[in-house]
Amino acid sequence: MRFLSKFYIDGFILSILAMVLLASIFPARDEAAEVVSWLTKVAIAFLFLLYGARLAPKEAIAGLKHWRLHLTVLACTFVLFPVIGLAARVLVPHVLTSDLYTGVLFLCLVPSTVQSSIAFTSIAKGNVAGAIVSATVSNLLGVFLTPALVILLMNTTGQARVDPSAVVDIVLQLLVPFFLGQLIRPKVKGFLSRYAEPTKLVDRGSILLVVYSAFSAGMVEGIWHAMSPWRILLLALVCCAILGIVLVSTGFIGEAAKFDRADRITVVFCGSKKSLATGLPMATVLFAGHPVGLIVLPLMMFHQIQLITCAALAQRWARSAP
Numbered sequence: 001m002r003f004l005s006k007f008y009i010d011g012f013i014l015s016i017l018a019m020v021l022l023a024s025i026f027p028a029r030d031e032a033a034e035v036v037s038w039l040t041k042v043a044i045a046f047l048f049l050l051y052g053a054r055l056a057p058k059e060a061i062a063g064l065k066h067w068r069l070h071l072t073v074l075a076c077t078f079v080l081f082p083v084i085g086l087a088a089r090v091l092v093p094h095v096l097t098s099d100l101y102t103g104v105l106f107l108c109l110v111p112s113t114v115q116s117s118i119a120f121t122s123i124a125k126g127n128v129a130g131a132i133v134s135a136t137v138s139n140l141l142g143v144f145l146t147p148a149l150v151i152l153l154m155n156t157t158g159q160a161r162v163d164p165s166a167v168v169d170i171v172l173q174l175l176v177p178f179f180l181g182q183l184i185r186p187k188v189k190g191f192l193s194r195y196a197e198p199t200k201l202v203d204r205g206s207i208l209l210v211v212y213s214a215f216s217a218g219m220v221e222g223i224w225h226a227m228s229p230w231r232i233l234l235l236a237l238v239c240c241a242i243l244g245i246v247l248v249s250t251g252f253i254g255e256a257a258k259f260d261r262a263d264r265i266t267v268v269f270c271g272s273k274k275s276l277a278t279g280l281p282m283a284t285v286l287f288a289g290h291p292v293g294l295i296v297l298p299l300m301m302f303h304q305i306q307l308i309t310c311a312a313l314a315q316r317w318a319r320s321a322p
Contacts, residue, residue, distance in 0.1 A: 043202065048175075110274050124269070125265070132178065
């Protein structure tokens with residue numbers, strides 16, 4: 001890693017690209033996909049167990065009380081993004097097809113990621129407690145807000161049904177491990193303070209598993225072969241532009257709100273993410289009878305771009321942390 005840093009090459013970004021390449025050549029199928037899915041869930045649950053064990057209760061309570069931060073993140077997720085999505089309508093039909101624009105608008109309506117938002121905030125030395133609350137609230141509210149926004153802004157079947165198990169999954173996979181971590185904190189906090197490397201490995205390892213799992217799903221569905229390379233390139237540029245606008249906007253909003261460095265990092269990482277894990281199941285229900293593969297392609301592409309870009313940002317801020 002030190003050798004690569006001399007050439008301004010980040011080893012974590014290379015690891016993400018390696019997962020993309022691995023999923024392209026050897027995508028997880030059938031039983032293997034189920035195994036990868038369960039491994040990802042276990043890794044994320046263990047990550048939140050470590051977050052709970054590492055976070056002092058006072059910091060967790062402070063995170064809950066920081067309402068200005070949480071409202072700012074929610075506004076970025078469910079106001080700023082939809083406005084950008086609506087403005088992207090001007091790109092039809094020369095840059096985006098009608099189905100691809102539907103996908104771009106849909107990606108702007110899904111909630112923020114939880115795991116990667118918090119992991120990148122942790123890597124960058126941001127406000128982890130605030131990120132846990134903001135990202136989790138965004139994901140929970142998104143179960144209800146995303147279908148409502150889809151009905152309001154799109155022509156769908158009008159029957160937005162979201163499986164209640166999505167809420168149960170968030171509670172069981174994220175909140176329960178976090179509170180268990182809080183309970184065992186008195187016994188393990190000394191070990192975690194002496195050995196920070198295991199937590200760092202879980203941070204990065206869980207993200208790599210998410211990348212491999214998501215990209216494998218796209219390869220198995222064959223959605224990359226449904227368009228010309230030129231159209232895929234244009235879509236990638238649109239996703240990059242959306243992410244760039246949001247990253248600049250969230251940075252400016254954090255400054256304008258006079259947040260400290262840790263909170264500004266939280267706004268950037270929690271306010272700029274979109275959840276593939278939440279978006280894919282919703283799309284299957286909301287767009288029944290439509291080309292779901294093409295509609296979710298922008299979200300899948302944006303997901304990969306945001307991980308690579310935010311990995312670079314997190315590493316950069318970690319190096320400049322006081």
